[in-house]
Amino acid sequence: xxxxxxxxxxxxxxxxxxxxxxxxxxxxxxxxxxxxxxxxxxxxxxxxxxxxxxxxxxxxxxxxxxxxxxxxxxxxxxxxxxxxxxxxxxxxxxxxxxxxxxxxxxxxxxxxxxxxxxxxxxxxxxxxxxxxxxxxxxxxxxxxxxxxxxxxxxxxxxxxxxxxxxxxxxxxxxxxxxxxxxxxxxxxxxxxxxxxxxxxxxxxxxxxxxxxxxxxxxxxxxxxxxxxxxxxxxxxxxxxxxxxxxxxxxxxxxxxxxxxxxxxxxxxxxxxxxxxxxxxxxxxxxxxxxxxxxxxxxxxxxxxxxxxxxxxxxxxxxxxxxx
Amino acid sequence: xxxxxxxxxxxxxxxxxxxxxxxxxxxxxxxxxxxxxxxxxxxxxxxxxxxxxxxxxxxxxxxxxxxxxxxxxxxxxxxxxxxxxxxxxxxxxxxxxxxxxxxxxxxxxxxxxxxxxxxxxxxxxxxxxxxxxxxxxxxxxxxxxxxxxxxxxxxxxxxxxxxxxxxxxxxxxxxxxxxxxxxxxxxxxxxxxxxxxxxxxxxxxxxxxxxxxxxxxxxxxxxxxxxxxxxxxxxxxxxxxxxxxxxxxxxxxxxxxxxxxxxxxxxxxxxxxxxxxxxxxxxxxxxxxxxxxxxxxxxxxxxxxxxxxxxxxxxxxxxxxxxxxxxxxxxxxxxxxx
Numbered sequence: 244x245x246x247x248x249x250x251x252x253x254x255x256x257x258x259x260x261x262x263x264x265x266x267x268x269x270x271x272x273x274x275x276x277x278x279x280x281x282x283x284x285x286x287x288x289x290x291x292x293x294x295x296x297x298x299x300x301x302x303x304x305x306x307x308x309x310x311x312x313x314x315x316x317x318x319x320x321x322x323x324x325x326x327x328x329x330x331x332x333x334x335x336x337x338x339x340x341x342x343x344x345x346x347x348x349x350x351x352x353x354x355x356x357x358x359x360x361x362x363x364x365x366x367x368x369x370x371x372x373x374x375x376x377x378x379x380x381x382x383x384x385x386x387x388x389x390x391x392x393x394x395x396x397x398x399x400x401x402x403x404x405x406x407x408x409x410x411x412x413x414x415x416x417x418x419x420x421x422x423x424x425x426x427x428x429x430x431x432x433x434x435x436x437x438x439x440x441x442x443x444x445x446x447x448x449x450x451x452x453x454x455x456x457x458x459x460x461x462x463x464x465x466x467x468x469x470x471x472x473x474x475x476x477x478x479x480x481x482x483x484x485x486x487x488x489x490x491x492x493x494x495x496x497x498x499x500x501x502x503x504x505x506x507x508x509x510x511x512x513x514x515x516x517x518x519x520x521x522x523x524x525x526x527x528x529x530x531x532x533x534x535x536x537x538x539x540x541x542x543x544x545x546x547x548x549x550x551x552x553x554x555x556x557x558x559x560x561x562x563x564x565x566x
Numbered sequence: 567x568x569x570x571x572x573x574x575x576x577x578x579x580x581x582x583x584x585x586x587x588x589x590x591x592x593x594x595x596x597x598x599x600x601x602x603x604x605x606x607x608x609x610x611x612x613x614x615x616x617x618x619x620x621x622x623x624x625x626x627x628x629x630x631x632x633x634x635x636x637x638x639x640x641x642x643x644x645x646x647x648x649x650x651x652x653x654x655x656x657x658x659x660x661x662x663x664x665x666x667x668x669x670x671x672x673x674x675x676x677x678x679x680x681x682x683x684x685x686x687x688x689x690x691x692x693x694x695x696x697x698x699x700x701x702x703x704x705x706x707x708x709x710x711x712x713x714x715x716x717x718x719x720x721x722x723x724x725x726x727x728x729x730x731x732x733x734x735x736x737x738x739x740x741x742x743x744x745x746x747x748x749x750x751x752x753x754x755x756x757x758x759x760x761x762x763x764x765x766x767x768x769x770x771x772x773x774x775x776x777x778x779x780x781x782x783x784x785x786x787x788x789x790x791x792x793x794x795x796x797x798x799x800x801x802x803x804x805x806x807x808x809x810x811x812x813x814x815x816x817x818x819x820x821x822x823x824x825x826x827x828x829x830x831x832x833x834x835x836x837x838x839x840x841x842x843x844x845x846x847x848x849x850x851x852x853x854x855x856x857x858x859x860x861x862x863x864x865x866x867x868x869x870x871x872x873x874x875x876x877x878x879x880x881x882x883x884x885x886x887x888x889x890x891x892x893x894x895x896x897x898x899x900x901x902x903x904x
Contacts, residue, residue: 320705322831364892371844373652373705374891377831382884388877498709511703541725546717550710554696557706 266508266560270523277530285537295415299483301529302421303328303476305522307496308503309428310469312521315504316432317445317465318513319365319372324473324500326383327357328493331477333391336398336487343402347478354474355467357383362463380497387489395488398481407482417479424472429518438516441465445513502528502549506556528552594897601893602840602856609863617870623747625866631749631817633862635660635810637855638755639833640840641762642803644854647837648766649799650779650846651704655693655711656807657829659686661822662719663811667737668730668821669722675736678816682808689715690804694797708800712830719823726823732815741816751813758806763851775799779846835883836861839890860886 281288307324314321331350338346357379364375398404409416432438440461444451452458473493481487507524508517528549535545614621639656646653663682670681689711696707720726732738743750766772774795777785786792815821834844840857842849861883868879 364888368892368895370891370895374834374838374844374887377835377838378884378888378891380831380884381828381835381887382881385877385880385882385884389881393877498713501706501709505706511706541721543717543720543725546713546720548717550712550714550717553706553710553713554702557702558700 262559269556269559270507270520270527274523274527274530277527277534281530281534281537285534288537297529297533298418299415301525302415302417303480303483304496304499304503304529305421305525306424306476306479307473307493308500308507308521308525309424309518310472311497311500312504312507312509312516312518313428313432313441313465314372314469315501315509315511316441316513316516317462318448318511319462319465320376320501320511321361321466321469321473322373322376322497323357323361323379323383324469324476325493325496326380326387327354327470327473328477328480328496329384329387329489330354330357330390331474332481332487332492333387333489335403335478335481336396337390339398339400339403343400346403350474350478351471354470354472354477357474358467358470359463361470362466365466366459366462384489391487391489393490395486397486399485403482404485405482407479407485417483420475420479424475425518425522432516432518437461437464442514442516445515447514499525499528502553505553505560508556508560510560511557524556600841600853600856601890602853602860606856606860606863609860609867613863613867613870617867620867620870627744627748627752629859629862629866630752632865633858634749634751634755635814636829636832636836636862637759637858638806638810638813639803639829640836640854640858641759641851642799642806643830643833643837644840644842644849644851645762645766645775645799646704646803647834647842647844648775648779648846648849649796650782651697651796651799652708652834652844653693653800653803654705654708654830655689655715656803656833657831658712658715658719659689659804659807660811660814660829662686662689662715663808664815664818665719665723665730665811665821665823666808667812667815668732671730671732671734671737671815675734675740678732678734678737679809679812682812683805685718686715686804686808686811687801688804690801691797693804694800697800698793698796723821723823729823730821732819732821737816738819741813741819749817751817754813758809759851759855766851771795771798776847779848781847832861832883835887838894839887841894843894 287293307328311321311324330353334350334353335346338349361372361376361379364370364378365372368375406416406420411419432441440451440456443454443456444458444461448458476496477492480492503525504521505511505524506527507520507522509515509521531548531552532545535548536542619625639660643653643656663686666682666685667678671678693704693708693711696702697704723730732741740750745753766775774785774790777788777790778792778795782792785795836857837849837854838844838857839860840850840853840855842853864882864886865879868882
C-alpha cells in the first residue's frame with residue numbers, strides 16, 4: 244500500500260519540481276537546445292562571422308532590455324525607449340561638429356532629461372508608468388523627427404563609426420560596451436543599496452515607503468537609468484548603420500526589450516530582476532529569428548513563433564506566483 | 567462648561583465645509599468628465615477663427631472620415647480599459663482586418679465585412695480567454711497578439727509585399743460614397759458609437775464592465791460573471807478593430823500592409839484624454855469621442871498650416887496626453903482629499 248502511495252505521488256513531485264525549475268532555467272535550456280539544433284542542422288552556424296553578426300544585432304536590444312528589466316523590477320514599464328533612441332540618433336549629426344564626445348554627451352543628456360520627465364510623472368505625480376511613458380513615446384519620436392527635419396543623415400566621422408563598426412581584442416566594440424553594461428547593471432542589482440531598494444519598492448511599494456526608503460528618488464533614478472541606457476543604444480545604432488534616421492532607429496524596440504525581459508524570467512509584478520536571464524532572453528529571441536531565417540522561414544512565421552514563445556514564458560512564470 | 571459651549575459652532579462650520587466640498591467635488595467631476603470636450607470646443611473655435619478653410623463643411627466631413635477608424639478602435643478600447651485591462655493588439659488587428667477585407671472583397675460585399683470580423687473576433691476570443699482564465703497580464707497577452715496578428719497579416723500578404731486591391735464595386739463605393747454630404751463610414755461609426763453608449767450605460771453587461779474594473783473580487787462576490795465579461799470586452803475590441811480595418815480598406819481601395827504601427831497607442835491616448843481612468847472602473851464613451859476628435863482636429867490644423875511638418879502632430883499629441891493625465895491625477899487627488 245505504501246509503495247502504491249509513493250508511486251502515485253511521484254509524478255506530482257516531479258511536476259512541482261519542473262514548475263519551479265522552468266521559469267528559472269528554462270531560457271538557458273531553450274538556448275542550449277537551439278544552439279545544439281543549429282550546430283547539427285544549420286550550415287555555417289558555427290562560423291565566426293555568423294556568431295559575430297548575431298552578437299552585433301543583439302547588443303542594442305540587450306542594452307535597452309537592461310534598463311527595461313530595472314523598470315519592470317519596480318513594477319513599472321517604459322514604452323518610451325524607442326523614442327529615446329530616435330532622439331539620441333537625431334542629436335548625433337547636429338553636434339558631431341563639436342567632436343565625438345560632445346555629440347555623445349548631448350545625446351546622453353537628452354536621455355537623462357526624458358528619464359527625469361518619466362520618473363517625475365511616475366514617482367511624484369503618481370501616473371501609471373504605461374501612461375506616463377506613453378506621452379514621451381508619442382512625443383519623443385515626433386521631436387526627433389522635428390530635430391532631424393525627417394531626413395536620413397549619413398555619418399562620416401571615423402572615430403564615431405569605430406564605436407559601431409570597430410573591433411577591440413577581436414570582438415566588436417559594440418559587444419564590449421554591451422557586456423560591460425550588463426556587468427555593471429548586474430552588480431548594481433545584486434550588491435548595491437540602490438539595487439536592494441529598487442527590489443524592495445517593486446516587491447511592495449507601501450512597505451518600502453513605511454520602512455523609510457527614498458521611494459521617489461529611487462524610482463526617478465530607475466527611469467533615468469533606463470532612458471540613458473536607451474540613448475546609449477541609440478548612439479551605437481547610429482554608429483553601426485553609419486547614418487541617423489530618426490524615423491527608423493529604435494522602432495518597436497520597446498516590444499523586443501519587454502519580450503527579452505519577460506522571457507528571461509523577470510516577473511511583470513515587480514520585486515525581482517534577472518539581469519543574466521534578460522541577456523539570455525534577448526539572445527534566445529535573436530537565435531529564434533536567426534534560425535528561422537537560416538531555414539528560409541518567412542518573417543511572418545517568425546513573428547507568430549515569437550508570440551507563442553512570449554505566451555509560454557509568461558504562462559510558465561505565472562505558475563510560481565503565489566501572491 | 568467647555569463641553570456645552572463648543573458643539574454648536576464647529577458643527578455649523580463643518581456643515582458649510584461639507585457643502586463647499588461637495589460643490590467643488592461636483593465641479594472637479596465635471597471638468598474630469600468633460601475636460602476633453604471643453605478643450606475640443608476651444609480648439610475648434612480657435613481654428614475656425616484662424617483658418618477660413620477649417621470652418622468649411624467639407625473640412626468637417628474630412629475630419630470625421632479620417633476619425634472613423636480610430637473612433638471604432640477607441641470605442642473597443644474604452645470597454646477594455648474600463649475593465650482595468652488594455653489591448654495592445656488593435657493596431658495589428660486593424661491592418662489585418664484591412665488586408666482580409668480587401669482579399670475577401672472578391673467574394674462580395676458581405677464577405678468583405680464578415681471575413682475580417684471573423685478573423686479579428688477570433689483573435690479577440692483568444693486574448694479574452696487567455697486573460698480571463700490564466701490570469702496573465704492583459705498587457706503581455708495582447709502584446710503577443712500584436713506580434714501574432716502582424717505575422718498572420720504578413721503571411722497572407724506574401725510577407726507584406728502583396729497589396730490586395732478591392733475588387734468589389736459595392737464595397738469600394740461604401741468607402742467613397744456619401745449620405746447627406748458625409749461619408750457612409752461616418753454614419754456607420756456614429757450608429758455603433760450610440761449603440762456602444764447605450765450598452766455601456768444602460769445594460770447589465772455595461773454595469774458588469776464597470777464592476778469588474780472597479781473591483782474584480784467585489785464584482786465576483788456580487789455575482790457578476792467576471793470571466794465572461796472580460797472575454798466579451800476583448801472580443802468587442804477585436805471585432806471593432808477588424809471593422810475599422812475593413813472601413814479603411816474600402817476607403818483606400820486596397821488592403822495596405824504598412825499602416826497601423828502605433829495605432830493602439832493613439833487609441834489609448836484618445837481614451838485617456840477622454841477622461842477614462844487606466845486603473846479601470848470609470849470612464850465614458852462621450853469622453854472618448856471628444857478625445858478622438860481632439861487628436862483628429864489637431865492633425866487637421868497642422869495640415870491647414872501647411873508648411874509645418876506632420877511630426878509636430880506627434881509632439882503636440884504627446885504633450886496633450888501628458889497635460890491631460892497630469893491634470894486628471896491632480897483632480898483625482900483633490901476629489902479624494904475633499
